[in-house]
Amino acid sequence: MQKSQIQPWVAQHPLLQRMVALEPITWFNPRATTLAAGLPHVGLTAADVAAAEQRLARFAPYLAAAFPETQPTGGIIESDLVAIPAMQQALDRRFGLRLGGKLLLKKDSHLPISGSIKARGGIYEVLTHAETLALEAGLLQTGDDYTRLFSDEFRQFFSQYRIAVGSTGNLGLSIGIISARLGFDVSVHMSADARAWKKQKLRENGVTVVEYAEDYGVAVEQGRKQAANDPRCFFIDDENSQTLFLGYAVAGGRLKRQFAEQGIVVDAQHPLFVYLPCGVGGGPGGVAFGLKLAFGDHVHCIFAEPTHSPCMLLGVYSGLHDGIAVQDLGIDNRTAADGLAVGRASGFVGRAMERLLSAFYTLSDEEMFALLGLLDKHEHLQLEPSALAGMAGPWRVAAHVKALSEQGINAESLAQATHLVWATGGGMVPPAEMAKYLAAGQAAE
Helix, strand or coil, rough: CCHHHHHHHHHCHHHHHHHHHCCCCEECCCCCCHHHHHHCCCCCCCCHCCCCHHHHHHHHHHHHHHCCHHHHCCCCCCCCECHHHHHHHHHHHHHHHCCCEEEEEEEECCCCCCCCCCCHHHHCCCHHHHHHHHHHCCCCCCCHHHHHHHHHHHHHCCCCCCEEEEECCCCHHHHHHHHHHHCCCEEECCCCCCHHHHHHHHHHCCCEEECCCCCCHHHHHHHHHHHHCCCEEEEEECCCCHEEEEEHCCCCHHHHHHHHHHHHCCCCCCCCCEECCCCCCCHHHHHHHHHHHHHHHHHEEEEECCCCHHHHHHHHHCCCCCEHHHHHHCCCCCCCCCHCCCCCCCEEEEEEEECCCCCCEECHHHHHHHHHHHHHHHHHCCHHHHHHHHHHHHHHHHHHHHHHHHHCCCHHHHCEHHHHHCCCCCCCCCHHHHHHHHHHHHCCC
């Protein structure tokens, strides 16, 4: 859509007017459908996710050798699932609504190696690329012990190749750290809102950081240009990569196993609601796909975005996907939730997942900081601001009884629901930086 057409169009769509006014919005997706009806539009299958699981299992011995922090899980990068009852009670009081069911937190914020959800997709894509190169060169067979890759021989081999990525921070951390450890020459193109400590962490790990005064879109485009001019440079495309998407999707089956271990039932009478912070969309989209494969129509996936960066809501609501950016509406895409500071959503994820997402909502930076402070106060857990985007979700959803009913959820099943907030980052935030976040959280309460 041309910019000259935007304003008349906005005037005809009330939700867009509220986006422009930076109002917090909750929108239930009228195109949400069953897994059977939505799955063909994704272009990927359960077999693709199973293949990703198998690749990660092959690499587990390498990861355990190269990153000792993964040894307790045998080289499998996975996070804890914890109940947060004190936070649930605090938010009942804050929102003036008693939430039925149970509130859980998925601590991707504390994943090993890079301390965010990006440790799933980002690391998986680099491992996939490394395996492909090694197999094609005849240096590796899939039946080998992949601990072999943790050697000077393989580091020298990978040093002939380059990897580039554009990032607001966390994806760059995961890709930069794993690529450098393998031996690749890696460049991370970072947008203006990327945190200084993340850039420093990358440099400490031997990564080349290229900084931009512009936002995420510019960093991605420059990274893509670098790779296009270099046949030995592999560009990791956060906007369009099916490999990244599959790395995230593995989370679904793993969560199902965690639920089984904890005796948590998911069925029509005990629905599961999962709240996922959304930037460009790859991470939450991939996780949501995996969750749908694991739990079918009994899981309801909800995306959360800052009021200043509602790119996926805008793309799905308008049907234009990556054909429109928040800046086209005059929204500034400036938020303290740096991982979510994206103006244009992934067209691949939007089109693939629009029928499998139940709802979207937006919230202010002030709300995220207040939730950050409350989580620290009541559960002694510290996350970065973007990871709190999902925390308001259960109360937003529960307040919309009519919309829930239209999606087949009655009051009785809602009272027995499990609400899972996906904590996407914060485990590697330096103490001084976290102290600033907590101070802002206390001020926002």
